[in-house]
Amino acid sequence: MxxxxxxxxxxxxxxxxxxxxxxxxxxxxxxxxxGEVKDALLAAALESDADVLMIGRSQQPGAHGRMRDLTYAMVRDSPFPVLSV
CATH class of the missing domain: 1.20.5 (Single alpha-helices involved in coiled-coils or other helix-helix interfaces)
Structure with a gap:
């Protein structure tokens, strides 16, 4: 189901x-x-023959503007460079 x-x-x-x-x-x-966001994004990037993964980050200052758990996991687990803007 x-x-x-x-x-x-x-x-x-x-x-x-x-x-x-x-x-x-x-x-x-x-x-x-x-599915899980990180896994789905990485799978889609791999299947699209990407050379780099570009992800956005919050403009908020302090902890909210820094890398959150998902961003960190993307950078850590990506098989190719990740550009966080």
Whole structure:
């Protein structure tokens, strides 16, 4: 049953993205992954033949602007360079 839920979630996400693209007049490729964020991002980057992974960071000062757990895990586990901006 869990697989059907993920499939339904992914299908709904694709539908909503298609609506948004139609509204703004774009037709760019979109990939929808279901699962842990870090694992899904790294898998998508590997399958896209990426040379580098660019991730954004909060502009907030202090602890909120520093690398959070997910950012740190991405940098630590990525098989290629990660640029955090």
């Amino acid at each position: 869990r697989k059907e839920i993920h499939s339904a979630d992914a299908q709904e996400a694709r539908r909503r993205i298609a609506e948004l693209q139609q509204t703004v007049g774009t037709d760019v490729p979109v990939r929808v992954e279901v």
